[in-house]
Amino acid sequence: MLAHAQKLVYTLKELMPTSYQKDNLEAMLGLFLEAQGQHEPEHCQTKSPSALSRFLNINPWSTRDMIRTVRNHVVETVLKVFSECGKGRKPFLQVIIDLTTLEKRGKFKDFEDLISVYNGKRGLHLVVVYLVVANWRIPWSFRVWRGKGTLSPAQLGLKLVRRLPKSLTEHFQVMILADTAFGSVEFLHGIRKLKYHAITGVAINRKLIDGRVLRHLRKARRLGCFPRQTLHKQGQQVRLVGLKLTVTVCWY
Structure with missing residues (x-):
């Protein structure tokens, strides 16, 4: 696992357009990989909080390239694990769909069309998809629920499931795991149409x-x-x- 992580880190660093941004990315990754629960910029020992803030909010670098690179690496690694399983019954790929709220207080002009109230909580409501293979739980994709009158969390979740790469799903038995927010008729029929298994909460x-x-x-x-x-x-x-x-x- 360490070799896979090192390869990915080196690849991501090469996507940064300047050596200054490479150093900032390395500092940010170091905060998370230490796994001490202190990943805020003020805990960094090598870069100032303002430098990391500029890196995240101002400096130009391609988020899409970063996401694409990480996803390609995930698929490559997971398929390698699959190939080592040998012949026989397809292993399970668990797809966890979760609705997570990042609570926000105050006014955020740039986020006005993204912040809404759901179940009494005001903030960004994210439909997040995780892939679980063996002992690995991997964040894969997300969408922001934009409030009433837009696609529901269940519809967003179904959309994300449909966009899972065939290069991955065709090698596994896919099991969808979700809570009650995703137990709608449309969601269950959609999962059934994809010929996936599903375990969801129901009111x-x-x-x-x-x-x-x-x-x-x-x-x-x-x-x-x-x-x-x-x-x-x-x-x-x-x-x-x-x-x-x-x-x-x-x-x-």
């Missing part, structure tokens, strides 16, 4: 086709208030209103 007030809601399944099991043949247990399949497929329900 307890989600309706079944027999008129009950998911909350009743647990109560029926605990209280015995339904005939034996209608009792539901962990891992049993049910039909939800609006879904064209049968799902397996579990809870904890």
Whole structure:
């Protein structure tokens, strides 16, 4: 793993247009790779906070080239791991989709169209995709949810899943892992159409086709208030209103 990381760091440094920016990038990466929880610029021992701020906000360098280089390196490394697995059943590629909020207070003129309120929190709401292979969890892509009247977090998540490179997904069994924010009918049908597996959270007030809601399944099991043949247990399949497929329900 160390050899892969060193190769990537050297490649990223070569993307910087000046030696000054190469030094700044090296200083920034050093803060994160120390993994001491002190990655803010003021903790850097080799560069001033103002120098790193200029590097991140003012100095011209290609963000797209950086992202493209990192992604190519990730795919190359993951496929190498796949090739070492040998023949047999395809290993799983877990794709975690998460909605993360970076809370913001005050006024940010440059971010006016990006900052919104979601679940009582004001800030940048990011739909983030992580790839999990073996013991590696790799940030892959993200989109900003821009508020009501725009694409929902579930729609953004589905878009990101559709854009996963085929060079990666065709070598693995893809398992989508997401919370309740991504349990919509459109999202589940979209994942099914891609022939991927999915484990998502579902609200307890989600309706079944027999008129009950998911909350009743647990109560029926605990209280015995339904005939034996209608009792539901962990891992049993049910039909939800609006879904064209049968799902397996579990809870904890």
